[in-house]
Each structure stands twice: as structure tokens, then as C-alpha cells.
Amino acid sequence: MPSVSQKGRTMPQSPIRKLVPFAEAAKKNGVKVIHLNIGQPDIKTPKVALDAVKNNTLEVLEYSRSEGSEEYRQKLAGYYAKNDIHINAEDIIITTGGSEALAFTMGSIMDTDDEIIVPEPFYANYNGFATAAGVNVVPVTSYIDSNFALPPIEEFEKLITPKTKAILICNPGNPTGYLYTKEEIKKLAAIVKKHDLFLVADEVYREFAYDGRQHYSILQEEGLEEHAIMVDSVSKRYSMCGARIGCLVTRNQEIIKTALKFAQARLSPPTFAQMASEAALETPQSYFDNVKEEYTQRRNLLVAELEKIEGVKIGNPQGAFYCIAELPIDDADHFAKWLLEDFRLNGETVMVAPAAGFYATDGLGKNQIRIAYVLDRESLKRAVNILKEALMSYTHSEAM
Known part of the structure; x- marks a missing residue:
């Protein structure tokens, strides 16, 4: 049987997209998945x-x-x-x-x-x-x-x-x-x-x-x-x-x-x-001013809500629309998959991007996730609350 290339074997999976099958399975089971994993803005195209x-x-x-x-x-x-x-x-x-x-x-x-x-x-x-x-x-x-x-x-x-x-x-x-x-x-x-x-x-x-x-x-x-x-x-x-x-x-x-x-x-x-x-290129400056103000408010809300969760450490973004959060867990890949497969809060869960895939050094980022704050503030607040409750449940089950 012909084999694929060694280059193809070593090509890394996207940490942003590799959990998509688990998210799709959750959706088919009637679960609403709030996507914090991908930088797809909800802002309208000009x-x-x-x-x-x-x-x-x-x-x-x-x-x-x-x-x-x-x-x-x-x-x-x-x-x-x-x-x-x-x-x-x-x-x-x-x-x-x-x-x-x-x-x-x-x-x-x-x-x-x-x-x-x-x-x-x-x-x-x-x-x-x-x-x-x-x-x-x-x-x-x-x-x-x-x-x-x-x-x-x-x-x-x-x-x-x-x-x-x-x-x-x-x-x-x-x-x-x-x-x-x-x-x-x-x-x-x-x-x-x-x-x-x-x-x-x-x-x-x-x-x-x-x-x-x-x-x-x-x-x-x-x-x-x-x-x-x-x-x-x-x-x-x-x-x-x-x-x-x-x-x-x-x-x-x-x-x-x-x-x-x-x-x-x-x-x-x-x-x-x-x-x-x-x-x-004809888009007026007012468009960018409004978008920047919206992202600033989303960032402020996200950081404030994450800081309320015990054991969570976060970077404070100065630009773009992402942040890294360090969680009180050992394996963010396992946690992200668990969120999609096993955790529900009022019929909802969240999808995050495990951060280890954003490092080249083995072992780094294993307890970190990347969050894209490209959702409206209400959805972000709800998502962080789900994350908070999920961490309590996850760390409790891990301790047993």
C-alpha cells in the first residue's frame, strides 16, 4: 500500500480546529456550543x-x-x-x-x-x-x-x-x-x-x-x-x-x-x-473607531470576569482580540474535549483552543487556553460563567 509523506505525517494539526468533530457531535445532540476557539469576528463586513x-x-x-x-x-x-x-x-x-x-x-x-x-x-x-x-x-x-x-x-x-x-x-x-x-x-x-x-x-x-x-x-x-x-x-x-x-x-x-x-x-x-x-479601502474611519471600542469593551468584560475565577491567570491583551488564560488544570487538551463531550450548563457548553499548539517547546502551554473575544458581551459573559462552573466540576472530579 502506498504511504503518505513523512512531511505529511509531521504536519501539525490545528489546535483551533482539531476539536471541531466533538463540537459538531455536541450540536447534533442539541447542545449550544459557544465558540471561544476561533478568531471569526461577528462584526459586519463593510x-x-x-x-x-x-x-x-x-x-x-x-x-x-x-x-x-x-x-x-x-x-x-x-x-x-x-x-x-x-x-x-x-x-x-x-x-x-x-x-x-x-x-x-x-x-x-x-x-x-x-x-x-x-x-x-x-x-x-x-x-x-x-x-x-x-x-x-x-x-x-x-x-x-x-x-x-x-x-x-x-x-x-x-x-x-x-x-x-x-x-x-x-x-x-x-x-x-x-x-x-x-x-x-x-x-x-x-x-x-x-x-x-x-x-x-x-x-x-x-x-x-x-x-x-x-x-x-x-x-x-x-x-x-x-x-x-x-x-x-x-x-x-x-x-x-x-x-x-x-x-x-x-x-x-x-x-x-x-x-x-x-x-x-x-x-x-x-x-x-x-x-x-x-x-x-473606502471604509470610513468611524467603522474602525466603533469596532475598536467594541473590542475594548469585550476585552474589559472578559478580563474582569476571568479574574473572578479562582486559580485562573490571564494575560491582558493590548491589541488584536485574543487572550491566553492559564487554568488550574494539568491538561487543557483533555479539558477542552471534556467540555464538548461531557459538560453542559443549561444546555450549553464552550469550545476553547488548547494553547499547547501555540508553542513549539514541548510541555509549554499544557494548562493554558486561547480565548477569542469575537462574540457579543452577553455571550462572552455567559461563556465565562460556563467555564467557571466547568472548572469547578472538572477539578472536583479530577480530585476524586
Whole structure:
């Protein structure tokens, strides 16, 4: 019998989606599952984006250019200029989501067995992208006690080898909600220049920075023209996860030329989704102001309610819409499955994402979960109450 590849065997499961069969089984049994596991916003997609697709007059749905339509890239450059990021349309390649932008980046800057340093916990799919590219994630650990701030630069330098090609950050962070300061970005800039590395930043949550904080892009830092590669997406910014439109942005034209070859191999990004994404650039600032205020209130409620639960420790998100919670349990994977299979409160339960899958270091995150606060406040409050009652029941049964 033919066998699957070793690469396929080592491809990690998504900690966000691997529990879906258990959630679906619960729903078939009449249980209402409140989803805290996935970053699918409930915020409405801007009408202007939906109308662009609904009212189009295309007679032939053609391929677009491999790098994305020129008009969209020019308008996207204008959007970045409003955010004090000054680049040209030629510095942008449109991709099928931020995921493809990361895949193109790894393919363009790394060879088999090369290494990329990533502060953990990190977006779980980074492990998958690295496995697919045949490269190795080298984690540098950040901790809940420091709210997942950037580890000391000395910890990065200890990990740099001849195989190291880049440092990758997510800013603001998924799954932690941590927002890197300008000073932290400058520290990273100094180390990549010192060791001649790339600095890759996943900046898809740029709009979601709270409490008066400002997002500082790696593309705003002078002297990184050949080092900085930014990954972006419309998914969270405009609540357009299903559009699957992202981009790779860099002033390094050798990277652009190389990434374009990967883009040509997959032909082109989707045409309708580019139309929607281009139209979304007309979304007024009031939309983002309202969304940011809503997420701020959700975060405040979530943190306040979690802090009431004995034994729970939480990070305080400064951006994005996630937080890590440390629970008084030994195995969050078992607990998450138990929630879906065995626990009910008034016919409801919650689905969470075990955090071990957001780490590369074995053993870390086993008692942590990631929560996405993308639900209305009433649902969030109800979900935390279910979590509280579940922990009481679970820890009591474990003690017996």
C-alpha cells in the first residue's frame, strides 16, 4: 500500500480546529456550543465591500495578474501611507490570505533545514507553514507573568546559528494580544542588522490597538529596507475572513522578484475577493473607531470576569482580540474535549483552543487556553460563567 509523506505525517494539526468533530457531535445532540476557539469576528463586513461584488458587471471572470491587480496595489499603497508606511505598488504582492504571504516569504528566504526564530506562544499555523517549507521553528519563550512581552535580546542571540535566516513576530499578537512597543521593534531591528537576518512581521491586527497605544510597523523603522518583510490581510481588518486576500510587502526587490515566482506558480489571487478588498479601502474611519471600542469593551468584560475565577491567570491583551488564560488544570487538551463531550450548563457548553499548539517547546502551554473575544458581551459573559462552573466540576472530579 502506498504511504503518505513523512512531511505529511509531521504536519501539525490545528489546535483551533482539531476539536471541531466533538463540537459538531455536541450540536447534533442539541447542545449550544459557544465558540471561544476561533478568531471569526461577528462584526459586519463593510457594505461597500459586499456591494462591489454584488453589483459588478463582469462578463468574464478572468485571471488577475499574479502579483494582484495594479489598481488594488496602488490603492493599498495609499492606505499604508495613511498609516505612515510609505511604499510603492511595486513593493506589494497580493496573496490568497496572509497565510499564502507567509508561505511565499518562507519559500523566498529559506532553504530546507534553515531556521526561523519566533517568540512563543505564536500563531499555531506558523508551525504548519514551517513544516510545509521544510524549515525549523526555533522558539524563544515569552511568559504570561510579563504579559508576553518581547524576551530579552540576549535570548535571541543565544539561538542564532549559521542556519538562522529570520526572526518572525506577530504584532499585535495572536494568541496573546501583546502589542510590541516602538522600542522593542528597534531592538529587533538592531539584531537583524547586526546578524544580517530578515525581520518578518505579521501585522494583520494593525487596526486593533487599545488604551491609546499606537501600532508601530517594521516598515516604519529606518534602515530595514533590505531586511523587513510585512505580512498583511483583509480578514480581520474588515471582518472578511472568507475573502482570503492578503499581501506580502517589502522594499527588498530581490524578495519581490523571488516571491513573484511562487505567485506565478499558483497563477493568481481570486478576482472577486480583490474587488471586495479594493472597495473595502473606502471604509470610513468611524467603522474602525466603533469596532475598536467594541473590542475594548469585550476585552474589559472578559478580563474582569476571568479574574473572578479562582486559580485562573490571564494575560491582558493590548491589541488584536485574543487572550491566553492559564487554568488550574494539568491538561487543557483533555479539558477542552471534556467540555464538548461531557459538560453542559443549561444546555450549553464552550469550545476553547488548547494553547499547547501555540508553542513549539514541548510541555509549554499544557494548562493554558486561547480565548477569542469575537462574540457579543452577553455571550462572552455567559461563556465565562460556563467555564467557571466547568472548572469547578472538572477539578472536583479530577480530585476524586
